Amino acid sequence: MSDPILHPEQVDDVVRPARGWKRAAAYIVGLGLLAASVYLAVNKADWSHLRQADRSDIALLCALVVANVLTNALLFWLATKPFEVPGQPVKLREWLAMVAGTALLNYAGAKAGLIGRIAYLKKYHGISYRANVFTLVALAAGTASIYILIAAILLWRDGVDTTGLTLGTLALVVLSLVGWLFIKPAVGRFGAGQIARRDLPVWIFVWSILRIVDAVVYAGRLMIASHVLGKPIDLELALTAAVVCNFVVMAAPVPGGLGIREWLGAAIVKWGFKGAVVMDLAQGAGILVVDRVAEVVTLLALGPLALLYLHYRANKIDNNR
Incomplete structure (x- = not known):
């Protein structure tokens, strides 16, 4: 799970009321795509291995959802x-x-999540709306x-190897310096936090x-x-699908890339790394649906x-003022 970062309409939500019908239409389309992917997976994919899946695998899948929450935090x-x-401080x-x-x-x-988060940071921690929006743009x-860099290395090196990791690290250093040139003026204008500009x-x-x-x-x-469905995929293919799915979550007009994530992820899993067919589309959809279910169940608990x-934290801050 990658946290929804920015879409043009989301900035509009901050500075003026958004057009609700567009959000509603996108949400309905997303639900329709999700329902279609579930229908395809349920009716066409092989679920026999899931019935025999080790409970520790299911627990690990949910634990990794928690890990994604931690990394995004x-x-x-x-x-x-x-x-x-x-x-x-936050x-x-x-x-x-x-x-x-x-x-x-x-x-x-x-x-509501994105809007509520920005409002919370403004009210209880004094981070301005402009600083919030700039942070979203920078993120x-x-x-x-970074996703483009990962995809380029995967395609160029046919996977992950020492040369790719070395060049990727050097590229990250260059990107960090470019990011510093982009972020430094805004930190000088909006920033008053714990990170000095020289440390950026x-x-x-x-x-x-x-x-x-x-x-x-x-x-x-x-x-x-993929393992619990009996169609294991390797790290390179999984990382390619992860980058695309996370980008969809970031950029799609519907929160969480609802439905869109399932279809694009299934297509990547189907055609494999560099277009080699790995499995049929229904089995790929099944993998993404299993992941979505694990995410929803985990989020319903957390x-x-x-x-x-x-709510407790907000009341505590109010009472201490």
């Missing part, structure tokens, strides 16, 4: 550090709660750059590594989902607790 926690108001556990809670709320289709640009390149590099870890964790989810914690 760390990503946003790092990203907002330069813009924090002195004396009002605690990491608050980000854990915001990521888990907003991920659940976004399944409602109203993008979107950084994420897209290192901070951006650490953030970039963490974004890659997030993609690898999601790739692990897809590998486990989300309400996260929202309760945010």
